[in-house]
Amino acid sequence: xxxxxxxxxxxxxxxxxxxxxxxxxxxxxxxxxxxxxxxxxxxxxxxxxxxxxxxxxxxxxxxxxxxxxxxxxxxxxxxxxxxxxxxxxxxxxxxxxxxxxxxxxxxxxxxxxxxxxxxxxxxxxxxxxxxxxxxxxxxxxxxxxxxxxxxxxxxxxxxxxxxxxxxxxxxxxxxxxxxxxxxxxxxxxxxxxxxxxxxxxxxxxxxxxxxxxxxxxxxxxxxxxxxxxxxxxxxxxxxxxxxxxxxxxxxxxxxxxxxxxxxxxxxxxxxxxxxxxxxxxxxxxxxxxxxxxxxxxxxxxxxxxxxxxxxxxxxxxxxxxxxxxxxxxxxxxxxxxxxxxxxxxxxxxxxxxxxxxxxxxxxxxxxxxxxxxxxxxxxxxxxxxxxxxxxxxxxxxxxxxxxxxxxxxxxxxxxxxxxxxxxxxxxxxxxxxxxxxxxxxxxxxx
Numbered sequence: 001x002x003x004x005x006x007x008x009x010x011x012x013x014x015x016x017x018x019x020x021x022x023x024x025x026x027x028x029x030x031x032x033x034x035x036x037x038x039x040x041x042x043x044x045x046x047x048x049x050x051x052x053x054x055x056x057x058x059x060x061x062x063x064x065x066x067x068x069x070x071x072x073x074x075x076x077x078x079x080x081x082x083x084x085x086x087x088x089x090x091x092x093x094x095x096x097x098x099x100x101x102x103x104x105x106x107x108x109x110x111x112x113x114x115x116x117x118x119x120x121x122x123x124x125x126x127x128x129x130x131x132x133x134x135x136x137x138x139x140x141x142x143x144x145x146x147x148x149x150x151x152x153x154x155x156x157x158x159x160x161x162x163x164x165x166x167x168x169x170x171x172x173x174x175x176x177x178x179x180x181x182x183x184x185x186x187x188x189x190x191x192x193x194x195x196x197x198x199x200x201x202x203x204x205x206x207x208x209x210x211x212x213x214x215x216x217x218x219x220x221x222x223x224x225x226x227x228x229x230x231x232x233x234x235x236x237x238x239x240x241x242x243x244x245x246x247x248x249x250x251x252x253x254x255x256x257x258x259x260x261x262x263x264x265x266x267x268x269x270x271x272x273x274x275x276x277x278x279x280x281x282x283x284x285x286x287x288x289x290x291x292x293x294x295x296x297x298x299x300x301x302x303x304x305x306x307x308x309x310x311x312x313x314x315x316x317x318x319x320x321x322x323x324x325x326x327x328x329x330x331x332x333x334x335x336x337x338x339x340x341x342x343x344x345x346x347x348x349x350x351x352x353x354x355x356x357x358x359x360x361x362x363x364x365x366x367x368x369x370x371x372x373x374x375x376x377x378x379x380x381x382x383x384x385x386x387x388x389x390x391x392x393x394x395x396x397x398x399x400x401x402x403x404x405x406x407x408x409x410x411x412x413x414x415x416x417x418x419x420x421x422x423x424x425x426x427x428x429x430x431x432x433x434x435x436x437x438x439x440x441x442x443x444x445x446x
Contacts (some may be wrong), residue, residue, distance in 0.1 A: 021161040021163045021165065024283060040189055047190040049278075050264060061249050062141075065242040067379065068240070068241035070297070074304065079305070086223045119261070133191060144209075212257070250385055251396060255438065270353070280358065280422075281364065288373055291321055291373055311381050319374060319433070375387035390435070399420050403416065406419050
């Protein structure tokens with residue numbers, strides 16, 4: 001390594017800390033929704049849990065498709081061409097609008113989808129109303145994401161962090177009004193929760209776009225230069241990076257959502273419990289996403305500078321930090337399952353089901369976090385499709401059959417779904433570690 005380990009860790013923490021807060025902040029809005037609905041009514045929590053499934057799938061595919069903004073901005077910064085950074089961002093904006101518009105249209109078909117997947121008419125109808133309201137926020141959400149990627153690629157994640165912290169305060173206030181019907185408003189339950197979050201995401205998009213448009217060094221990055229009008233043709237390489245990430249995100253999310261459908265087949269309490277567990281999982285997973293994004297920025301900058309040793313160091317330090325952080329959360333989940341369950345609901349049936357599932361979840365978070373950081377490291381190094389192939393194998397070919405087997409044939413129920421996630425994540429982590437080792441050896445020799 002050309003830098004001492006302490007220097008690598010310091011750079012990773014400096015980049016990752018605000019990114020983690022920003023990523024976690026997006027998810028804590030859903031956490032606030034889940035917690036507040038858990039204290040409102042379990043039926044609404046079940047509607048919310050299944051209703052956000054299509055939205056999250058479409059949103060994460062969109063985020064994956066826009067990953068090229070992060071990677072190419074960091075490449076341009078590492079290569080010393082700041083004006084190219086602004087070009088990358090500008091051509092990502094119409095692409096984000098296009099993706100979001102198509103995704104919004106798809107959310108209108110949620111109810112027949114839920115019915116085909118075996119959900120009861122009540123759950124299908126309630127969940128579909130949540131999906132339709134959530135879909136209205138897809139365009140602003142993706143505009144926020146691609147602009148946040150641009151700033152993270154510039155190693156400036158703090159504005160996104162500040163915006164998302166403020167957004168969480170606003171979301172909680174709107175939830176208090178719309179879920180419970182305070183201040184003379186009607187109690188809307190699950191629909192109120194998702195409406196509050198959708199309005200908040202619209203505000204986040206407006207805030208981050210305004211920041212970039214008015215930032216002091218906007219001219220150095222050609223932020224306000226008129227686009228050429230050939231954004232689609234000129235953005236081919238950028239989109240290719242995103243295609244792999246989009247497929248990967250879509251496959252992984254669809255696989256996880258298939259487990260949500262399985263939980264719905266077990267029963268309403270199982271579905272509500274699984275929704276809570278997935279929220280806890282996603283909240284901890286945001287730490288890994290933040291570390292992964294920071295790792296991709298550092299790997300990408302090293303690649304742009306032609307530093308093979310720097311690529312290897314950035315990736316391995318990212319993985320080591322992720323294992324340490326996720327390991328600490330694993331210990332907390334294992335030691336305090338009752339306390340975590342108490343945060344989410346006071347309904348007896350749900351409170352009884354959650355602690356045992358939280359203990360199983362403690363064994364999921366480390367391999368799940370490790371595999372996502374390795375996937376980011378490989379994409380930062382320009383290796384886009386191997387992480388996608390790994391996710392397709394691990395989460396489609398391994399996790400889904402294992403989930404059905406463990407939940408229904410072995411009769412582990414909801415716990416079996418979590419056991420399947422842990423096993424698939426271990427498989428994915430092993431594949432990606434071996435691939436990154438091979439890629440970095442080639443770069444160091446070159």
